[in-house]
Amino acid sequence: MPELRRDPVTGRWVIISTDRQRRPNDFRIERVGTIGREQCPFCPGRESMTPPEVLSYRQSGGAPNTPGWDVRVVPNKFPALQVEGTLDRVGEGMFDRMNGIGAHEVIIETPDHDRPFAAMSEPEIERVLWAYRERILDLKRDVRLKHILVFKNHGGAAGATLDHPHSQLIALPVVPEYVREELDGARRHFELKERCVFCDMVQQEVHDGRRIVQENADIVAIAPYAPRFAFETWLLPKAHGARFEQTPRHVSESLARLLKAVLQRLDRALESPPWNLVLHTAPASEEAEAYHWHVEVMPRLTRVAGFEWGTGFYINPTPPEEAAKVLRSVRL
Ligand SMILES: [Zn+2]
Numbered sequence: 001m002p003e004l005r006r007d008p009v010t011g012r013w014v015i016i017s018t019d020r021q022r023r024p025n026d027f028r029i030e031r032v033g034t035i036g037r038e039q040c041p042f043c044p045g046r047e048s049m050t051p052p053e054v055l056s057y058r059q060s061g062g063a064p065n066t067p068g069w070d071v072r073v074v075p076n077k078f079p080a081l082q083v084e085g086t087l088d089r090v091g092e093g094m095f096d097r098m099n100g101i102g103a104h105e106v107i108i109e110t111p112d113h114d115r116p117f118a119a120m121s122e123p124e125i126e127r128v129l130w131a132y133r134e135r136i137l138d139l140k141r142d143v144r145l146k147h148i149l150v151f152k153n154h155g156g157a158a159g160a161t162l163d164h165p166h167s168q169l170i171a172l173p174v175v176p177e178y179v180r181e182e183l184d185g186a187r188r189h190f191e192l193k194e195r196c197v198f199c200d201m202v203q204q205e206v207h208d209g210r211r212i213v214q215e216n217a218d219i220v221a222i223a224p225y226a227p228r229f230a231f232e233t234w235l236l237p238k239a240h241g242a243r244f245e246q247t248p249r250h251v252s253e254s255l256a257r258l259l260k261a262v263l264q265r266l267d268r269a270l271e272s273p274p275w276n277l278v279l280h281t282a283p284a285s286e287e288a289e290a291y292h293w294h295v296e297v298m299p300r301l302t303r304v305a306g307f308e309w310g311t312g313f314y315i316n317p318t319p320p321e322e323a324a325k326v327l328r329s330v331r332l
């Protein structure tokens, strides 16, 4: 059973994997590189290599756990957290820990091993976003799960150990620190001004234009004012909404369109860099109307080094105004 432990100084939770014998090759895999097509457990025909699916979309039919799927969601074979058990929050002298209750799922985005996100059609990307939504809605019914995070690692340097296009979903028994900070900030702004900080940001950025990468009717992609990473790009819905999973379908379609365009711009401007994507939606466990869901895309162009580890603040070599200008000028 994995365990959550809380740092007594900062209050930050970490997951300690106690199940070592189930993942003996982890450190070796990272050094050797990614798992190729020959052994890929996500390719059609190898459905038995993953735990049984919890969701699949099958336009051409077919039984669960057999080929014929377009999108397939399965529990992670090496989960960071597990669903069975109770939270059992206990003190150990001055320390706090709890059982690592949660869910860890893999969204296999396409049956095609060599079809990265940016190469998928807009309806294909939208189908993946819809799978995120359906899994979030399902997992939210479990009251032990306080926050659900969807993320994607693209490229070995971004932490992907499998080439086959996939995203991951982690449902946590606590709200992670970074989301907490954003939520607290949004609430502070709301108390002060009775407006959403993200809505204010969208309005000012659209009016100003310097940091706009691209926009459509429902979504705007911006280089945020104070980005941690070079070419960091956020995609925000123009209409206020705290929760991604409650977004109407047309907004989800607009997001798919803009996400594809942004990833293509990054690929062309920066020669297909590795990147991480995170979906930030309001915690499942609390009233959070001041929050405003969004997607953050972070290309991995520089390494996080001692200064960042030591201070928690980042040195970004590219001003966002310049990044946005470069990305805007890419011809699609
Ligand atoms: Zn594959």
Ligand SMILES: [Zn+2]
Binding pocket: 196, 197, 198, 199, 200, 239, 240, 241, 291, 292
């Ligand atoms: Zn808002």
Ligand SMILES: [Zn+2]
Binding pocket: 182, 280, 294, 296
């Ligand atoms: Zn965020």
